[in-house]
Amino acid sequence: MTERRKAATQLDIAHAAVELFIERGPDGTTAEEIAHRAGVALRTFYRYFRNKQDAVAPLLASGADRWRALLAATEPGTSAPDALEHAIAEALSVPDEQAAGGLRSTRGLLRAAADDPALRAVWYRVNQESEERLVPVVAEIAGAGADPLEVRLAAAAATDAIRIALEAWAATDADVEGPDSPAALAVRCLRELMGGMRLVGLGNGPG
Structure with a gap:
């Protein structure tokens, strides 16, 4: 199997795991049931995942990859705080029903x-891995000469802003859009967490 096919299979399994966990809860779901819903053999499931909970990781990671890519595509000259806020808001926006369904899942x-x-x-592991991968992206946007400590703090703040916003939102029945949506909460969290950061380097942005 090519790497692309392997990744697609892992995502299929992840989607199946999420669906079943939502329907039945983790305790009411077996690895065999996840494999069956994903249309793969049980041995294929265990080729990729150690246990049933681990199966959701590729889907969670794909969301982190998407928002990190949005951040990396920031226009040259944009300040790091502005770039982070824009990328987070865009990543958690709901332009269509597919995006809304993803947030509800x-x-x-x-x-x-x-x-x-x-x-x-x-969930915590995927967030930690995302934070580590975010550091060089933030450093590139902040520019040469940016304080490495502030770069790391910004990566941590951005990651935690999304995590906390999603956790807080999940505990309510708020809509996917509006003042209590994940996007609005994440931007609010980011502003609070980054209140004292400047993140101005010699280059002030990529380019």
């Missing part, structure tokens, strides 16, 4: 994770 998954430590551990 995240809500269901986070609710399922509330009573499942292993599932929460996957």
Whole structure:
């Protein structure tokens, strides 16, 4: 199998796992059921994942990859705080029903994770990995001479802003759009967390 096909298979399994966790909860779902819904053999499931909770990681990571790509595409000259805020708002926007459905699935998954430590551990692990991958992207946007500590703090703030916003939103019945939506909450969290950061380097942006 090519790497692309492998990634597609992992995402198929991840989607199946999320659906079943939302429907039945992690305790009511087996790896065999996830494999069956994804249309793969059980041995294929265990080729990629150690346990049923781990199966959701590719789907969570794909969301982090998307918003990091949006950030990397920032126009030259944009300040790092502005770039982070814009990328977060765009990543959590709902231009169509598919995006809205994705957020609702995240809500269901986070609710399922509330009573499942292993599932929460996957959520936290994916966020930690995303934060680490975000550091060089923020450094590029901040420009040469930016304080490395502030770059790391900004990467952590942006990651936590999204995580906390999604967790807070998932605990409510707020809509996917509006003042209590994930996008609005994440921007609010980011502004609070980055209140004292300047992130101005010699180049003030890529280019």
